[in-house]
Amino acid sequence: MKSFSGKALRWEWRDGVVELTLDREPANEIGTVMLTDLEKFAAAIKALEADTAACIISSSQKRGFSAGADLRELYHGAIALPEKERNAGVRDFVERSHAIANAIDAASFVTIAAVHGVCFGGGLELALTCDIIIADKMARFAFPELRLGLIPGFGGIPRLKRDLGNAFVRDLRLTGRSVNATRAQAVGLVAQLAGEGEALKVARATAAQITKFDATTRAAAKKFLKPIPYAELKQEVEIFCELFARPAVLAALKKFVESNDAMPYLP
Amino acid sequence: MRTLEQTTQEVVDLATRHFNVAAGSLSPSDDFFKKLGIDSLQALELLSRLENYFGIELPDYEVQGVSDFRTLAERIQSRL
Numbered sequence: 222m223k224s225f226s227g228k229a230l231r232w233e234w235r236d237g238v239v240e241l242t243l244d245r246e247p248a249n250e251i252g253t254v255m256l257t258d259l260e261k262f263a264a265a266i267k268a269l270e271a272d273t274a275a276c277i278i279s280s281s282q283k284r285g286f287s288a289g290a291d292l293r294e295l296y297h298g299a300i301a302l303p304e305k306e307r308n309a310g311v312r313d314f315v316e317r318s319h320a321i322a323n324a325i326d327a328a329s330f331v332t333i334a335a336v337h338g339v340c341f342g343g344g345l346e347l348a349l350t351c352d353i354i355i356a357d358k359m360a361r362f363a364f365p366e367l368r369l370g371l372i373p374g375f376g377g378i379p380r381l382k383r384d385l386g387n388a389f390v391r392d393l394r395l396t397g398r399s400v401n402a403t404r405a406q407a408v409g410l411v412a413q414l415a416g417e418g419e420a421l422k423v424a425r426a427t428a429a430q431i432t433k434f435d436a437t438t439r440a441a442a443k444k445f446l447k448p449i450p451y452a453e454l455k456q457e458v459e460i461f462c463e464l465f466a467r468p469a470v471l472a473a474l475k476k477f478v479e480s481n482d483a484m485p486y487l488p
Numbered sequence: 489m490r491t492l493e494q495t496t497q498e499v500v501d502l503a504t505r506h507f508n509v510a511a512g513s514l515s516p517s518d519d520f521f522k523k524l525g526i527d528s529l530q531a532l533e534l535l536s537r538l539e540n541y542f543g544i545e546l547p548d549y550e551v552q553g554v555s556d557f558r559t560l561a562e563r564i565q566s567r568l
Contacts, residue, residue, distance in 0.1 A: 285529070338533070352496065359536075359540070360536075363548075396549065397548075399532065401545070403539075407491050
């Protein structure tokens with residue numbers, strides 16, 4: 222499927238490059254609608270690989286790349302179910318998100334995340350599946366899950382550990398703080414910095430360069446450079462589900478969802 | 489070395505430009521959430537703008553609960 226337009230995203234293939242655009246108000250929150258559309262993209266990867274050199278993932282939402290998991294949907298979905306079904310539902314959601322992330326991570330073409338604005342939680346986890354992150358200098362990155370009594374659940378920690386020094390991973394993860402694009406580039410999370418509003422343009426120039434290379438060599442190099450940490454990813458699913466089953470998490474989600482605080486993202 | 493007054497004025501000026509409001513309409517004691525009608529994501533935009541301008545990092549937890557420009561400037565001043 223060379224082009225697709227769904228409820229939360231769309232993609233289009235042109236001259237060896239796929240552009241996947243996240244487009245769900247207000248800030249590309251990852252709930253069931255986004256997940257379903259991402260599954261469609263993951264399912265299309267094999268067919269796209271034959272004549273695709275690069276894929277750019279970006280957002281058309283002004284606020285940023287993605288604010289992460291749709292916590293309101295997660296909370297309201299969770300409280301509507303008895304405990305056993307709730308935990309099974311969360312596991313299903315997390316396993317589906319891992320399957321998507323693993324498929325994007327393993328794609329033979331080069332993947333580029335063009336990031337602006339917020340790139341938090343699940344949004345950062347999606348960006349981390351990509352080979353190259355290009356960030357607008359106003360972009361901001363965070364794993365705020367600790368504030369809810371959780372760890373990132375879409376493969377964020379194993380992929381962050383794969384790419385970066387553990388000291389920074391601990392700083393980001395254990396404080397829940399957000400970091401700006403300059404800092405993210407300094408630690409190696411961001412490959413290239415772009416001016417304000419220019420990340421997609423820079424990503425297109427990068428993708429155009431990648432289309433010049435031999436497909437077999439490109440795929441072999443990527444596979445060698447970027448092993449997928451499957452064992453740790455499976456471990457993450459178990460830890461996430463174990464933590465989610467505690468009443469403290471629902472209490473934290475409730476507090477977040479019902480908050481009138483001007484800064485509910487920063488408890 | 490900037491004085492706190494200078495930093496405060498620069499913070500107010502940056503917010504004025506970033507949110508495209510009339511010059512002179514913001515003052516150091518203003519509650520920027522109320523005065524500008526911004527939400528948490530827009531506040532994070534301002535944080536990025538300030539960090540880029542002053543060349544500092546200001547962890548979110550240091551500005552948690554801060555809602556006026558003067559206190560924000562004090563937090564920045566401690567990182568300069």
